[in-house]
Amino acid sequence: MKIVYPSAREAVQQIKDGSSVMVGGFGLVGIPEQLILALVETGVKDLTIISNNCGVDDWGLGLLLKNKQIKKMIGSYVGENKEFERQVLAGEIEVELTPQGTLAEKIRAGGAGIPAFYTPAGVGTPIAEGKEVRTFNGKQYILEEALTADYALVRAATADHIGNLLYNKTAQNFNPMMAAAGTFTIAEVEDIVEVGSLHPAHIHTPSIYVQGLLQAKQEKRIERLVTTSS
Numbered sequence: 001m002k003i004v005y006p007s008a009r010e011a012v013q014q015i016k017d018g019s020s021v022m023v024g025g026f027g028l029v030g031i032p033e034q035l036i037l038a039l040v041e042t043g044v045k046d047l048t049i050i051s052n053n054c055g056v057d058d059w060g061l062g063l064l065l066k067n068k069q070i071k072k073m074i075g076s077y078v079g080e081n082k083e084f085e086r087q088v089l090a091g092e093i094e095v096e097l098t099p100q101g102t103l104a105e106k107i108r109a110g111g112a113g114i115p116a117f118y119t120p121a122g123v124g125t126p127i128a129e130g131k132e133v134r135t136f137n138g139k140q141y142i143l144e145e146a147l148t149a150d151y152a153l154v155r156a157a158t159a160d161h162i163g164n165l166l167y168n169k170t171a172q173n174f175n176p177m178m179a180a181a182g183t184f185t186i187a188e189v190e191d192i193v194e195v196g197s198l199h200p201a202h203i204h205t206p207s208i209y210v211q212g213l214l215q216a217k218q219e220k221r222i223e224r225l226v227t228t229s230s
Contacts, residue, residue, distance in 0.1 A: 011035060062081050110148040
């Protein structure tokens with residue numbers, strides 16, 4: 001059986017200043033809302049955050065950003081977070097922007113124990129600066145190193161008591177690969193069911209990758225609501 005934390009605060013209490021943390025989600029979809037809020041409450045600082053983007057100004061990772069708790073951000077999209085843009089332009093945060101597909105593969109490779117791989121994405125651009133370039137079949141590729149982290153915070157719909165996870169629809173974005181790439185993975189889930197309740201063929205993340213569970217409800221905010229007039 002895996003640790004089931006009684007609160008989000010207790011789940012993240014072990015994360016200390018200077019830690020590297022992968023955070024699942026895409027925009028506001030599939031983010032571990034309560035674990036992020038708990039990190040804000042702890043005041044832990046100098047974090048290296050690895051995530052597709054940095055939330056929005058008033059929710060998700062944007063709250064950590066606003067609180068100046070992030071030292072370095074590794075992601076693929078600045079997005080519509082005005083505070084993120086401001087900190088980047090002011091030189092207040094270190095940012096490593098990576099093509100989205102490359103970021104996903106760097107994390108997947110980290111979880112699979114693959115130290116590096118070659119990709120054509122970024123050849124001839126500033127992304128390739130300082131990186132090894134090789135030619136395969138007449139085409140140039142750059143060497144990208146895998147990513148791992150001290151912690152991975154992911155969001156799943158359902159877990160069993162030994163830590164097998166099921167994700168809901170697009171919450172499968174970065175969550176499964178981050179669960180594998182974190183040294184210590186904490187999954188925020190809506191429901192925890194008995195062992196044997198989940199069909200083995202339906203499991204997205206095997207329990208071997210998960211060290212702790214938090215059962216918590218979410219607001220599930222909409223990043224941008226677009227409507228049409230009748």
